[in-house]
Amino acid sequence: MVSLRGLFRGSLLAASLIASLPAFAEKVVVTDVLGRKVEVEAPVQRVILGEGRQMYFVAALDKDAPFKRVVGWRDDLSKADPDSYKAYLARYPEIAKIPSFGGMKEGAFDIEQAIALKPDVLFLNVEAKVASDEASLVEKLASVGIPVAYVDFREKPFENTEPSMRLIGKLFGKEAIAEDFIAFRAAEIAKITDRLAKVQNLKKPVVMMERAGGFSDDCCMSFGKENFGKMVEIAGGRNLAADLIPGTFGTVNAEAVVAANPEVVIITGGNWGAYVPGGAWVGLGPGNDMVEARRKLAALAMRPAFAQTQAVKNGRVHAVWHQFYNSPYQFVAIQEIATWLHPELFKDIDASATLKTLHERFLPLPYEPGYWVTVERQ
Numbered sequence: 001m002v003s004l005r006g007l008f009r010g011s012l013l014a015a016s017l018i019a020s021l022p023a024f025a026e027k028v029v030v031t032d033v034l035g036r037k038v039e040v041e042a043p044v045q046r047v048i049l050g051e052g053r054q055m056y057f058v059a060a061l062d063k064d065a066p067f068k069r070v071v072g073w074r075d076d077l078s079k080a081d082p083d084s085y086k087a088y089l090a091r092y093p094e095i096a097k098i099p100s101f102g103g104m105k106e107g108a109f110d111i112e113q114a115i116a117l118k119p120d121v122l123f124l125n126v127e128a129k130v131a132s133d134e135a136s137l138v139e140k141l142a143s144v145g146i147p148v149a150y151v152d153f154r155e156k157p158f159e160n161t162e163p164s165m166r167l168i169g170k171l172f173g174k175e176a177i178a179e180d181f182i183a184f185r186a187a188e189i190a191k192i193t194d195r196l197a198k199v200q201n202l203k204k205p206v207v208m209m210e211r212a213g214g215f216s217d218d219c220c221m222s223f224g225k226e227n228f229g230k231m232v233e234i235a236g237g238r239n240l241a242a243d244l245i246p247g248t249f250g251t252v253n254a255e256a257v258v259a260a261n262p263e264v265v266i267i268t269g270g271n272w273g274a275y276v277p278g279g280a281w282v283g284l285g286p287g288n289d290m291v292e293a294r295r296k297l298a299a300l301a302m303r304p305a306f307a308q309t310q311a312v313k314n315g316r317v318h319a320v321w322h323q324f325y326n327s328p329y330q331f332v333a334i335q336e337i338a339t340w341l342h343p344e345l346f347k348d349i350d351a352s353a354t355l356k357t358l359h360e361r362f363l364p365l366p367y368e369p370g371y372w373v374t375v376e377r378q
Helices: 004-020 052-061 076-080 082-091 093-097 111-116 126-134 137-142 157-172 175-197 228-234 254-260 290-301 322-326 330-341 351-362
Strands: 026-031 037-042 047-049 070-074 121-125 148-151 206-210 221-223 249-251 264-269 317-321 372-374
Touching: 026 157, 037 148, 037 157, 047 052, 052 070, 052 076, 052 082, 052 157, 052 175, 052 322, 070 076, 076 082, 082 093, 111 137, 121 126, 126 137, 126 148, 137 148, 148 157, 157 175, 157 228, 157 330, 175 228, 175 330, 175 351, 206 221, 206 228, 206 254, 221 228, 228 264, 228 322, 228 330, 264 290, 264 322, 264 330, 290 317, 290 372, 317 322, 317 330, 322 330, 330 351
Parallel strands: 047 070, 047 121, 121 148, 206 264, 264 317
Antiparallel strands: 026 037, 221 249, 317 372
């Protein structure tokens, strides 16, 4: 006769063995940010990232081995954010061997290459949809059993970031981590919005948000009511371009900036040596030279559109890492912008500490400063 104790021990052993086995893939249906129903075998083991910067979140889900599922990716991370790419490359040298390709919008996506990589799913950003439709990409991949799911951290990030994180988290079998990240992000934004909500008759400074200042000689690319434009509003400011740009991205002419006389100027910056070597852009990102970044920001502030504004006269000219616009880390930028717009109200907010906590809790790389800079007041 088998004793109860023996049965108990046997059941524990069986449970332990089952728990150690890899999860079996099963068909799941997810709804992407375009409202499309997509059937995928999950958890996925092989993915193609239609934008390399989707790694900003993928790395949080697979912190211990962030590239283990990535069998192909667009080449934008190494070009648009070379500092982050180099940091990952130093720690994970195998990423140099991951097949890469150009973007859908540039007509540089190789469908045959994608099929040969046998991915379980291809993640595309929504801005690639027009080009993918023209190439019948979804239909061609579907014919060989490869599903496509659209995500978005850029066009309408305050509508689509959380659904995008939940979708990727579900397909990775990492829903709990995705929800933890979402809760952390929401709590950090609430530190700003909850305090602003309690202020009666809040004076909201007019903010000129310039997109990639110095990338070209033109002035001034900016943001409408989404992306960094929305971040300014959340942080307690008035986005100068909100009523001038109908979509997420657009241009404000220099005369309109002069007429509006903004109280604060914020320019997005990055390391764009791959696109504009030696350009006037403000070099920002992990480990960048802040002395040089400050010098270049001061030079941009002296352009005709800005030179005579309140912002320049009062030393309220700042630059912030451009890639906050295309990642789920927007909450860090909101905190820093809030300290610029309302320094007394948010004097205890430390966006650097928030970003460091983000790295410690979710990301495989250590935190390095270099994400924002302010012109020294004369």
